[in-house]
Amino acid sequence: MMDINFVRNRIKTLTKLAQGDKKIFNxxxxxxxxFLVILVGIFGLRFYLISQLSKxxxxxxxxxxxxxxxxxxxxxxxxxxxxxxVLSGVFAERKDKQDAISYFSQVFGSDVVIDRIAYDASxxxxxxxxxxxxxxxxxxxxxxxxxxxxxxKFSSLTKSNLQRNSKGIYQMQITVVLGKExxx
Amino acid sequence: xxxxxxxxxxxxxxxxxxxQINAALDLNREIITKQQKLNLLxxxxxxxxxxxxxxxxxxxxxxxxILPSKKPLLELLAALNAVxxxxxxxxxxxxLSPGAIASExxxxxxxxxxxxxxxxxxxxxxxxxEKKVTSVSGKGHNSLDVELEVSGVFSQVQxxxxxxxxxxxxITIKSLSLDxxxxxxIRPTDQVSAQLIVSVYFFTQTVEAALESPLPNIGSKEQxxxxxxxxxxxxxxxxxxxxxxxxxxxxxxxxxPEIKTGEL
Numbered sequence: 001m002m003d004i005n006f007v008r009n010r011i012k013t014l015t016k017l018a019q020g021d022k023k024i025f026n027x028x029x030x031x032x033x034x035f036l037v038i039l040v041g042i043f044g045l046r047f048y049l050i051s052q053l054s055k056x057x058x059x060x061x062x063x064x065x066x067x068x069x070x071x072x073x074x075x076x077x078x079x080x081x082x083x084x085x086v087l088s089g090v091f092a093e094r095k096d097k098q099d100a101i102s103y104f105s106q107v108f109g110s111d112v113v114i115d116r117i118a119y120d121a122s123x124x125x126x127x128x129x130x131x132x133x134x135x136x137x138x139x140x141x142x143x144x145x146x147x148x149x150x151x152x153k154f155s156s157l158t159k160s161n162l163q164r165n166s167k168g169i170y171q172m173q174i175t176v177v178l179g180k181e182x183x184x
Numbered sequence: 185x186x187x188x189x190x191x192x193x194x195x196x197x198x199x200x201x202x203x204q205i206n207a208a209l210d211l212n213r214e215i216i217t218k219q220q221k222l223n224l225l226x227x228x229x230x231x232x233x234x235x236x237x238x239x240x241x242x243x244x245x246x247x248x249x250i251l252p253s254k255k256p257l258l259e260l261l262a263a264l265n266a267v268x269x270x271x272x273x274x275x276x277x278x279x280l281s282p283g284a285i286a287s288e289x290x291x292x293x294x295x296x297x298x299x300x301x302x303x304x305x306x307x308x309x310x311x312x313x314e315k316k317v318t319s320v321s322g323k324g325h326n327s328l329d330v331e332l333e334v335s336g337v338f339s340q341v342q343x344x345x346x347x348x349x350x351x352x353x354x355i356t357i358k359s360l361s362l363d364x365x366x367x368x369x370i371r372p373t374d375q376v377s378a379q380l381i382v383s384v385y386f387f388t389q390t391v392e393a394a395l396e397s398p399l400p401n402i403g404s405k406e407q408x409x410x411x412x413x414x415x416x417x418x419x420x421x422x423x424x425x426x427x428x429x430x431x432x433x434x435x436x437x438x439x440x441p442e443i444k445t446g447e448l
Contacts, residue, residue, distance in 0.1 A: 006286055019274075023186075024187055028189075028191075028193065028194065030185075031194060032197055034192050035194070035197040035198060035201060036197060038201055038205040039197065039200055039201050039204060039272060042201060042205060042208055043204065045208050046204065046207060046211065046397055049208060049211040049212060050202050050211065052215055053211065053214065053218065056215065056222055057218075058219045059222055060221070060222055060225060063225040063226055063228075063229050063280060064396075065234075065393060066229045066232075067225065067229050067232060067395060068227060068395065069231040070233065073232055074232055074237055074393060074399070075391070075393070076244065077232075077241065077244075077399060077400075078386075078391050078393050078399070078400060079253070079391050080248075081243045081390055081400040081401075082240065082324065082387075082389055082400075082405065083247050083248070083250075083251045083387055083404060083412070084247060084402065084406040085324070085405075085406065085407055086251060086324040086325050086387060086389065087247070087250065087251055087354070087409050087413075088405045088406060088408075088409050089324075089352065090325065090356075090385060091409060094349070094356055095237065098349070112300070113370045115361075115362040115370070116359075116361045116362060117357065117359060117360040117361075118357075118358070118359040119356075119357065119359065120201050121383075122355070131370070135334060138342065157399070160207075170327075175435060177439060178347070
């Protein structure tokens, strides 16, 4: 049997629906408004960041102009530092040679004279000739060359061309390899 | 319907927000990167403006004299002359192209090298471990070889040999041979002559720098070099400013008195 109050029921249902829709509409409206506010805020932040970027770019151009005005000073300084680095390498090579000559000049004593030196920087070879006054001095030279101090100081130490002249002076050639070594 | 349209609005707004947030984050990252580069540029500009106050840079003239950027022939001659005068030796027979291809010193060095190599081979066979000798590179510079002969008292020649490596421009003795007059052992007061081959160094490296690259640092090794070259000897070179001498204004006798026709 049909409900006689079907209109009232229908109105009730529609009113409920309308209220539900109104609620949903309100929630959606508030949420959209919040999101729009956030969006506006983010747009504002973007504009701020873009202006910061622009300021940084301007500062960069100004600093580049300052640096360019000091071009000659920078060139002179860069060459200065490069020359120091080259000198560092050259001095390291020479130091090995000078240390070796100084070592052998002092370790043999005053009876031994270094009468010739040949030095090859590329292969780090140092060859020198020594003159010993007599056989006892020569024996001292041999002992010094075989000593632990000499062996540890130089990676390679070779004696050759031993000669004796008419006055009893002994001459010998000594070759050392300079530079650092690494064991594999 | 309302729900659908509401959801649609939310989706559109939400996706717009997401894309804007991503764009803002990208901008922020870009700002951070550019700010770091800006700080480096600011540091470089400040360093350049305060360079004169840097202690190490005060030695720039000394470094340029020790390692000039051109072949220092005149400077070398001045240095040799100055050191020879100071140490009381005479130097003669200066040569820029040292004699024969295989001079006595070169032969001496070659025989020494071959002896050392054959000795090294026999040692390597008996030695289980292999040793590697690192070579020192010579990049950034070149050298000019000069052969000369010095003579004097042995002790003074020894001092000359020691002092010649502590003068500007940078000189290294490559070979030395003492000419001993007798077969006796040399005494400090004996007259000797020494043949030397010296190398004088000059700078040849190409230097490049970008506008935005930072200034190079002066490390501890470079500080040591600066301290060492401060003790070197820097002979002065007199540069001729004007032409001296002459006084011959009329070399070809052009200012002759006029000869009249009747006088011929």
